[in-house]
Amino acid sequence: MTKLIEIQNLGIAYAGQNGWTDVVEGVCFDIARGETFGLVGESGCGKSTVAYRLLGYGAANSRVQAGQVLFEGTDLLQLDARALARLRGNRIALVPQNPTTALSPGMRVGQQIREMIVTHCALPAGISMETRITELFALVGLPDVGRRYPHELSGGQQQRVTIAMAVACNPDLLVLDEPTTGLDVTTQRQIIQLLSDLRSRIGMAMLYVTHDLALLAQIADRIGVMYAGKLVEVASCEQLLTHPAHPYSRGLIASIPTVQHGHGGARGLRGMLRRDQMTAGCKFEPRCDFATAACRLTPQNLIPVTDAQSVACMRWSEVADSQPPAPSPVIALGTKRDTETLMSVDDLSLTYAQSGWFTELLGKKSIPVARDIDLELRCGEIVALVGESGSGKSTIARAISGRLAPVSGTIKVDGEVLAPTLASRSVQQLRQIQYIFQNPDASLNPRRTIRAILERPLHHFGIELQPDTLETALESVGLHAGYLNRYPEQLSGGERQRIAIARALLVNPKLLICDEILSALDVSVQTRIVELLLALKQQHAVAMLFISHDLAVVRQLADKVAVLYRGELMQLVDTDQLFGSPLHPYTEMLLRAAPGLCKDDYVAPPPAMPGSQSTAGTGCPLAGRCPRQVGELCAHSRPPSQKIQNGFIRCHIPIADLTHHTEDSAVARQTHVSGSASASLSFQLRG
Structure with a gap:
């Protein structure tokens, strides 16, 4: 595949009280046309610092120490402000982490999208500006909210507006900095599907910066793992999630909770990222369960271990064949709950x-x-x-x-x-x-x-x-x-x-x-x-x-x-009971949308049926979207609250019928979640 962008030996430093401090060192990776590359790591590891340099952005107190960022052979680090402005928005676009600060509070969101299109690209032939803006809202699962101000939208709705702005010009490269952290699971799935469709339709490449490995499993082709400013592992998505070679990658995956069991029980990462405690050798050495004296003295660089995997660890083969670390003690839930x-x-x-x-x-x-x-x-x-x-x-x-x-x-x-x-x-x-x-x-x-x-x-x-x-x-x-x-x-x-x-x-x-x-x-x-x-x-x-x-x-x-x-409570119940037997159709939709550590097929909720939506709060709010809707009853009659063990459920369908349906679908749901978990557990069973 043709390389669209290539990062070569990138080094970035920040100014501090004691001079310049290296925060990114020797980072190398490339992204092909139409490929999605995920960049993961703990907060402060340098993910966003690298991502923003792909658009020519950098903090006022930062400087590039070394390296190149080549976009179709042109080094973005050498371009002036005018040349970068021609690329941004049109060829390379950004979806920022925080939509609250990205959107102007004094402008309606429709006007902000209009400004994006006018500034960076031309409208498709035969389409008016109003039509294009409405299309972009629909693309990210929003009604026409163009007349609203950002403060009139929820955090998730604001983030969808920023995504609509970013894809307005059909860019070649989309840089996404934690774009779905404020979104619910069903909206996350919609956004992932949207991004996948855009990639297949226009060949758009993506750099997806996130801490959510389960989300990357649904969209990424390759993943780079960063720690303290350095790449410690680069591998295909499947290879990384099933057979991680670096101790840090293993710890990240072991830290991920799952829908079916909460936290998996394996011990994740100990300690925290402390740059002031790092040695001249491997930066992960102070937290590594496999570290030796040689690790403390010998710098580690990426070396290929398979055709699709590189790792910066001299002991990677021993790590891959080792047993998982002992589980951390888990605090029991409910032991201090009072009746008061x-x-x-x-x-x-x-x-x-x-x-x-x-x-x-x-x-x-x-x-x-x-x-x-x-x-x-x-x-x-x-x-x-x-x-x-x-x-x-x-x-x-x-x-x-x-x-x-x-x-x-x-x-x-x-x-x-x-x-x-x-x-x-x-x-x-x-x-x-x-x-x-x-x-x-x-x-x-x-x-x-x-x-x-x-x-x-x-x-x-x-x-x-x-x-x-x-x-x-x-x-x-x-x-x-x-x-x-x-x-x-x-x-x-x-x-x-x-x-x-x-x-x-x-x-x-x-x-x-x-x-x-x-x-x-x-x-x-x-x-x-x-x-x-x-x-x-x-x-x-x-x-x-x-x-x-x-x-x-x-x-x-x-x-x-x-x-x-x-705005209505559809169900209230004990946690284990809800996850074991969701009962309410909407609860089941949420559970099915939860991402897991393997690619899976997601069936989106059915579209609203014309004339079947609840109006003026008279019927069930889920009417028109519910896969088990009872004709016009749901659209025109508010569902009753039915008592269940330790809670209630608001639905027209009797509890007995809901329970029967849940039991019939339990096997399918268990297959969905256990498949998600199998990827994270398979590496622990090796050796």
């Missing part, structure tokens, strides 16, 4: 379109985004709130935290009714409920050091600062004291999220609201954070409302799962 109710939500309804003269002037009605929500959390209990982007998960969390006043309903903590807004709540109530936001870029003050950011809640709530308080908080989330004097812009996305988590934990809350807090973290750090959350639950009976689209993490962490669709 900590928080209850009763008959909660929410909307963003409030009544008043401005609403009447625009002719808008107050349309609920969530209605009749009933939730209960006991001390030490973790309830996961799952559902697709835009279903109302974060809206409910905002209401519980006091950031959005409900239209109706009550919220109680320790039996006391909470005031609807933050301003009306007491200091003690504010301390009891801590919110960890999905987007750390918007929740961390860019002008404050990490030390000041962490000290602020302690001062606000009058908590005495002990000498080792901040250091201990950082260590608990996989960081160290060296971060205290840095600013948020000097940290990777995953590192910023860990700071946000540490800040929330400092005040010892009773209830943590975790809004997609793991979506920006690599799998090894996810494991550390999950262990931390389980320890808080075990030792201090901290309750958590855990919002997530990662069903594997939910299986690992939650006691109960609440399934939300278009």
